[in-house]
């Protein structure tokens with residue numbers, strides 16, 4: 001069973017993941033593929049509900065047409081926790097494309113990587129690994145709070161310049 | 173093809189300390205290769221591997237694999253150079 | 266050298282606490298080995314052939330006496346009283362225990378050291394010119410930037426799960442002593458020309474490396490203004506992280522990506538990424554540069570006469586001293602001072618190994634005569650970078666009594682050798698005994714001197730930790746039907762004329778290797794124009810043919826033998 005962890009606690013997921021072939025539900029926040037977003041942009045916007053897009057780890061965003069400002073959420077998968085592409089995708093979204101919505105980590109999301117994901121700009125996590133769930137419930141993140149790099153945390157850039165700042169207080 | 177099966181023993185390292193060990197009788201892990209249990213057919217090897225999998229799951233050992241041994245002298249002797257060095261528990265220099 | 270401030274101390278202490286917690290969760294069963302392995306690797310802990318091995322970072326090869334003493338202490342308390350200096354300027358302890366590792370890291374943290382990212386698919390310890398700060402041919406001290414990279418790369422959240430490991434080397438001198446051409450990224454400090462006249466920046470090279478597919482690095486950026494180093498590295502790393510291959514471990518290094526795309530296309534992608542990065546948020550602020558640079562301010566040394574009567578007299582009467590002086594003692598940028606190389610290559614000993622007692626002896630010398638500075642070289646030796654010429658004799662005497670006075674720097678017995686099958690679980694063959702036998706064969710110092718500068722490198726497998734590709738003579742351990750065999754390559758070079766050695770012919774069993782090397786040396790000494798022509802120069806002039814013929818005979822071409830071997 002997976003749970004959604006956000007802002008340091010477990011929350012109900014208001015979004016529904018919709019397969020490419022499935023009909024779009026009305027008045028419900030949905031997560032669709034990047035392909036469907038590109039193909040059915042008008043139809044999706046007409047739903048008047050928050051729209052999320054699930055990309056894959058090879059995603060290249062098209063700044064000209066993807067209109068990321070209209071999206072409430074982008075979900076980035078970690079097929080394996082050792083596949084680190086998602087970190088770079090998230091940083092591109094936050095730093096280069098200045099995406100302000102929710103950046104959600106899916107797939108193999110483990111306790112020891114969540115702090116790294118937070119620092120790259122992820123702010124919600126679909127967690128199914130039992131020890132990770134347990135540890136998050138206990139409120140125990142094993143974190144090195146001192147960082148040397150620019151610290152992105154969620155939507156707030158905690159520092160404008162080369163690191164040396166304690167971060168992640170907000171994650172407690 | 174039981175006749176094509178070369179005798180094997182199961183080896184690993186102790187998780188906590190890293191020492192080289194071999195699976196022996198009574199589910200014991202022993203430091204001497206000569207004390208290891210030898211599998212002489214596929215069924216015996218599977219049985220040893222099942223015991224080893226439990227030892228992995230209970231955080232006793234790590235890095236389990238089977239090695240070919242020579243049993244012509246009675247107790248098992250490693251065949252490859254690597255496993256001979258490993259069984260000697262130290263470098264050759 | 267750099268000293269930690271409160272922040273740096275807090276950082277390494279947090280890291281130790283984090284790893285202690287991770288080890289605890291591993292032992293409690295909350296982490297499987299698959300989940301734990303990358304975490305322990307990122308703290309330098311491997312599971313090797315016999316035991317866990319802890320790889321301690323020696324950032325850009327720089328140590329203080331206090332740090333060296335702590336290494337000796339740690340080796341004695343938790344290991345077997347010795348350590349192995351590596352071609353990455355690090356120190357490996359071969360007999361560590363997982364349950365002790367957090368305490369070992371805590372002991373290191375006390376002296377501002379760590380094992381962070383000495384392994385794993387992340388940015389590793391940056392290696393540097395071992396003569397940084399003291400070399401007469403230096404443009405700028407690269408240690409400042411090596412320290413900047415150390416800090417920037419430490420737990421960089423984006424780059425801990427790269428497709429594969431990532432190694433950076435840096436030099437600030439005219440002569441490349443850091444083998445930058447064989448690194449994922451090589452940085453060379455250069456003076457700007459044209460519009461950049463008067464400025465100092467980096468020449469950036471990318472995609473060098475050894476291993477299965479050796480490449481010499483290609484130029485990525487001719488002049489990178491130094492203040493933009495971090496944003497440029499970040500852009501380069503991001504392109505690699507997103508596009509490096511993850512489906513095949515042998516094709517995952519950046520060199521494969523660079524060569525698949527072509528360096529021009531790779532450069533275009535990096536430049537595109539870099540142009541989008543908000544540079545001020547990444548680049549080092551000038552104030553931070555100045556804070557770090559202060560630690561590397563040159564020693565206030567008064568120039569002294571470059572001749573010393575006592576030394577000169579001893580040189581005339583003591584052949585061993587004269588040889589050591591000639592081979593191991595180098596010019597220093599301040600007159601009357603010297604760079605002293607300490608060889609860990611006494612013929613017959615394990616290349617790169619030092620006992621705790623030897624480490625302490627070197628620490629004592631650094632304190633007494635060496636301004637508290639020690640360096641580790643990628644050739645697996647140590648250096649006292651600043652010794653007054655008048656103290657050089659005392660240093661020699663002390664080294665002599667510690668078995669550290671071998672005068673063979675950059676000679677045939679100064680062999681680079683990886684741990685090989687004696688310790689390494691990836692090895693095909695042993696490297697150490699082969700190195701020992703070759704060194705013994707050339708142990709007569711007069712013989713080694715006569716042969717002159719020669720880089721002989723041995724790796725126990727194609728991973729090439731022993732840099733065999735870059736050796737003038739390279740030896741690679743291979744597994745031939747279950748026996749240890751050795752392939753010989755000639756013509757590699759780690760320096761400014763960087764090149765990858767070519768395989769000479771079929772491999773040899775271990776016992777034939779010293780003879781084969783002697784044959785090769787025979788071809789060189791009889792073929793050289795004069796003693797001034799080095800082995801590499803002679804090889805480049807003559808080509809491989811005479812060496813092949815001497816080894817394999819003219820009747821059988823080596824290709825035939827290779828075919829037979831396969």
Ligand code: SF4
Pocket residue numbers: 683684685686689690691692693724725726727728729730731
């Ligand atoms: S070259 Fe191979 S044998 Fe040598 S240390 Fe590296 S991996 Fe081990």
